[in-house]
Amino acid sequence: MSQAFAGRRVLVVEDESLVAMLLETILEDMGCTPVGPASTVDEGLQLVAEDAPIDAALLDVNVAGRQIFPVAEALKARGVPFIFSTGYGEGGLPDEWRGQPTLQKPFTEAAVREALMKAMGIVNV
Template sequence: MTKALQGRRVLIIEDESLVAMLLETILDDMGCEVIGPDSNIDDGLKSATTEAVLDAALLDVNVAGREVFPVADALKARGVPFVFSTGYGEAGLPEHWRGHPTIQKPFTEGAIRDALMKAMNISLA
């Protein structure tokens, strides 16, 4: 268990149920409290704007044929750190989102942990 992430509330937006379940398991193993997962942009936007406490989010870039960027904008406006998840890696992001923490599918538990810690500005040491 990663103590630095223990108790953190992490929103998952992912439309592939097996990937969402894997993320839930990984986050649970790290001691995080999972919010969602939301499998469409509208539900994700609702969670991103109405959940009282969000420590971070994992955002699939392409959710049921729609891009997740409206949710990313809402989280950014609230100051909630997030990580993009995509099969295309950072190269698949629009220019203004490049440089943002991104994990490429298929991902590992370590990649998720490191990306979340980077997004939340938690030392990896």
């Protein structure tokens, strides 16, 4: 477990239950507290709207047939860093979201850790 992530609350929006469970396990192993997982865009928006702190978010780009961008906008408005996860990589994102940290599916625990560190501005310890 990395002290850099201890207690960090990370929102997960992912509609595939096996992927969501994998992300929860990876986050817990890193010392994070998973928030969610939300399996729809509306659930994700609801979790973002709550007062509970969110330190970062992992967002599946296509959630139950809907694009995740309303949740990304809400997080951006709150100043919460987020990472897109997609089978298409950054090339599958619309132009306005290019350059945002992106995890290519399937991903590894190391890739998730690295992306979160980058998004949260954590220096490798």
